[in-house]
Amino acid sequence: MPKTAGQQDLAQPRRVLGKGVLNRGDRLFFGITSAAAYFAFILVGLILVFLVAQAWPALQEQGLAFVYGDKWEVTEEKTILQIGPMLYGSILIALLGVLIATPMAIATAYMIVFILKGGWAKLATNLIDLLAALPSVIIGLWGVLVFTPIAQGWAEFLHQYLGWIPLFATDKGTTSLNSSPFIAGWIVAVMIVPIITSVTREIFSQFDRELVNGALALGATRWTVFRRVILPTTSGGITGGVLLGLGRAIGET
Structure with missing residues (x-):
């Protein structure tokens, strides 16, 4: 059975942008944005x-x-x-900060969009x-003056039993817990949580609420809806937010 013109248009959507069918203003805008x-x-x-x-001179030598x-x-x-130790420390602390910040940011964004109401x-x-x-300097001062004295007990415990893991090791033993990557990672996580949260919140806010309401009406729990419906659809945008946070984390370390 031959397809009608309308069916053909629906079956094979055509790209018309930049092919001479737009007016001069649209072509100018398309050219500027492409450039x-x-x-x-x-x-x-x-x-x-x-x-x-x-x-290059340093690499040559x-x-x-x-x-x-x-x-x-x-x-x-x-x-x-x-720069070996500095590069290693930056990567280690940045990754630890991202590992800590990402679940916190996703949970915060989910709470803002799907749970909290109004004001x-x-x-x-x-x-x-x-x-x-x-x-960043304000958060750093808070980390040194306020958070570090509190977290030293955690760092000592983790170093004592899990010191063989680089995340919980220190260079000079338990007398140098201020240099623990664990403490630095938490401070960096505080810096990047808002970035990841903001991006994730925008992604969640564009999600179709009817899908969530329909899944809940069918008896699914909020955790199931998040894991099976929301997360697979928004994972690309969340990844972008995580990469932005990773960029700032590396820059701050």
Whole structure:
């Protein structure tokens, strides 16, 4: 049975953007936005080229030892500066911060969008946005002066029984618990929770509530709805928020 024109249009949607069917204003807008998108990729490439060019003398002199080595010697004859420990510490603390912050952020976003109502949801949103606006130095001072004395007991316990795990180890034993990645990871998590929460909240707010209400009406629990309905649909957006948080975490360490 031959398809009608309407059925063919529905079966094979056509791309018309940028193919000469738009007016001059639309074509101009399409060209500007396309140029901006390409410029973003070009800018990232230029930054990468600049970093490689600036680091090339050190790589020529020391090779890959500059990246994974641990020497830090400054003498009149020769200077050897290697970033292995700093790179390792940054990656370790950033990953720990993301592991801590991601469940907290997803739970907070879910509570704001699907549980809290009216003024309570608005209040929670404003508090998260306020936390995101705090400068990193303020959160760092809070971590050093307030959180670290409290968390030293946890760090000592974890170091004593799980010190073989890098996340809970310290460089100098239990006398140097202030340098525990566990404490630093929690402080970094506080910095990045608002970012991941804000992105996840926006993703959740665009989710079709009828699907949630329908699943609940069929007898599903909230946990089942979240795990089987909401999370698979929004996982891409959540991943983007986590990557943004990871970027800030690495930058702060």
